[in-house]
Amino acid sequence: MTEQMTGAQALVRALEQVGVDTVFGIPGGQILPAYDPLFDSAKVRHVLVRHEQGAGHAAEGYAQATGKVGVCMATSGPGATNLVTPIADAYMDSVPMVAITGQVSSGVIGTDAFQEADICGITLPITKHSFLVTDSDDIPRTIAEAFYIAASGRPGPVLVDISKDALQAETGFHWPPTMRLPGYRPALHSHGKQIREAARLMAEAKRPVLYVGGGVHRAGASAELLQLAELTGIPVVTTLMARGTFPDSHRLHVGMPGMHGSVSAVGAMQKSDLLIGLGVRFDDRVTGQLSSFAPYAKVIHVDIDPAEISKNRRADVPIVGDCKKIIEDLIHTIDRKGDYAEWRELLNGLKKTYPLGYEEFSDDSLAPQYVLERLSSLVGPDALYVAGVGQHQMWASQFIGYENPGTFINSGGLGTMGFAVPAAMGAKMGRPDATVWAIDGDGCFQMTNQELATCTLEGVPIKVAVINNGNLGMVRQWQKLFYDQRYSNTDLKTAQRIPDFVKLAEAYGCVGLRCDLREDVDATITKAMEINDLPVVVDFVVHQDAMVWPMVAAGTSNDDIKIARDMAPRWDGDGHD
Helix, strand or coil, rough: CCEEEHHHHHHHHHHCCCCCCCCECCCCCCCHHHHHHHHHCCCCEEEECCCCHHHHHHHHHHHHHHHHCEEEEEEECCCHHHCCCCCHHHHHHCCCEEEEEEEECCHHCCHHHHHHHHHHHHHHHHEEEEEEEECHHHHHHHEEEEEEEHHHHCCCCEEEEEEHHHCCEEEEECCCCCCCCCCCCCCCCHHHHHHHHHHHHHHHCCCCEEECCHHHCCCHHHHHHHHHHHHHCEEEEEEEHHHHCEEECCCEEEEEECCCCCCHHHHHHCCCEEEEEECCCCHHHCCCCCCCCCCCCCEEEEEECHHHHCCCCCCCCCEEEHHHHHHHHHHCCCCCCCCHHHHHHHHHHHHHHHHCCCCCCCCCCCCCHHHHHHHHHCCCCCCCECCCCCHHHHHHHHHHHHHCCCCEEECCCCCCCCCCHHHHHHHHHHHCCCCCEEEEHHHHHHHHHHHHHHHHHCCCCEEEEEEEEECCCHHHHHHHHHHHCCCCCCCCCCCCCCCCCHHHHCCCCCCCEEEEEEHHHHHHHHHHCCCCCCCEEEEEEECCCCCCCCCCCCCCHHHHHHHHHCCCCCCCCCCCC
C-alpha cells in the first residue's frame, strides 16, 4: 500500500523501517524540512550535538559499539563539510555509517547558491558510495540502498545528499522498495582450491603467524579465530584495530605489531616464514619499510575487499571473502598440524626478554603508563575504552588488557585527533549498560570537548581520562628524537591550567577531578567509577617527557625497532637470534 507524504516524511519513515533508533546531528536551512517529521518520530531519537564533526564521530562510536549502522545528519555547505573528517575516518577504519545531508534546491545546484557545496564530489574518494537525491520518489529506495551498502561487504560510510525541494515535495511511500544495485555483489565465499592451498602452507610452515586485523572483528569472527589458533597452535598478533579480537591473556597471543608494537610481535613477523593475514591491509604502520618487511615469509591474505589483496604485499595465496566464513573453511579443511613448539618457545623468549615497560621519573611526577595500567586493573576488560590519537592512544593499546572483541575503539587509519569524546558518547548511547572510558590527550580533548555539554544534557555518563602532559605529546616525541629537541609549537600551556580541565568539566555540568600523584591514582579512578549519573572528567597530570616505546621510526625497517633511544633488540636480521 502506498501512502502520500512529503519527501521529508518519507526520509524519517525509511529510517524507522531500516531500524535506526539514534541520529546525531544539527539542523540547518536545507535539512530543516527533515527535522519537522523527525520531531514527531517515536522510534528515532535525535541527539543535538555541538559540532557536526562530533555528530560523525558519535555515529562511528555508536556503530563500533553496537555493530549497527551509525547515522549522522547535517545541513548543506559548512554543515556537510564538517562531516568530511568523520566520513574519511569511517572509510579508513571500515565503519558502517550513513551521513545524510541537506542540499540546496535542485534548480540552483551549481550556481554557488548560499551554503552550497558539492559534498558528493568532495567525499567521492572517502565513501563507499554517495547519492544525490533530487526526486522525492527516490528517497525510500536510496535510504534502503545506502544502509545495505554501508553494512555489507567491507563496511564503510555512505553519503545521502538530498535537495531541499525533494524533501518538501509530495511523494508516495511504500516499503520495502526495490533496490537497484547492479554490479554490487560483495564476495563472501572463496574457492575451495585456495582454502586447501592455504591449509597446506600452514601445515608445512615452521614459523607461521596469524596476523589479525580489524576485518576479523568486523566479520564477527573472534570465536572462529580462537578456534583456529587453538586447533593449529599458531601464534597470533593483533593490530591496533584488532585489539581484543583475540584475548591478550591467551598463551598464543604474541602482542601488537607495528610502529609502537611489542618486540615479540614485530619480531614474530620479521622472523616468520608464513604470514596468514586475516582482515588486514599490510599498512605502513605495521610493515615499516615495505621492502624489508617479513623478508622470508610467504603470504596468505584473506580480505573481503579484493582491492586490498596484494595492494602492498604480494599474496602467495589470495583469498577474497568474509573472514568468518574463510576461517570456518580453514578449520574444516586442516587435516594435519605443523610442529610449532620451537617457534613458540622463541617468541616467548622475546616476550620475556623485551617486555613492555616504562620510565619512572625521579621528581615523582606521574607516569602515564602507570595510570593506564591501574585503569585496566580497576575497571576491567568488560568496559569499552575509546581513545583519541597520539601517545595516549599507543599507551592505551599497550597497557590496557583487552580480552573481548570491540572493547577498544579508536581512530586507526586516519589518526583523527578529537575522536575520543564524541565517539565515547556514541558508544555509550549504543550500549548504555556498558562502562565507557574515553582515553584522551590534552591536545585531542581541546578539539571536541564541547560534546560534554551534549553528554550532560542527554544523560550520557561517559568517563574521560585526560592524559595531560601539557604538550602535543607524539609530535614532541618526534621533535625530541629527530629534530634536536627543538620543540616548535607543541607546548599547549595546560601545565599552567589554561584551560583548567576541572573547571571546564564543571562548566559543562560534569564532575571534574584531578590527579598528579601516583599514590592517588587508584582512589581517583575508584571515585570516578562510583559516579554514574553524570559525565566525569579526570585530569591526570603526567610528566611531559614520557615516551612511547618500542618504536620503529617512519620509513625504517622493523629490524631497527628501538626499545629506548639508541637501544635495539638483538637479532641479526636473517631470521635467527
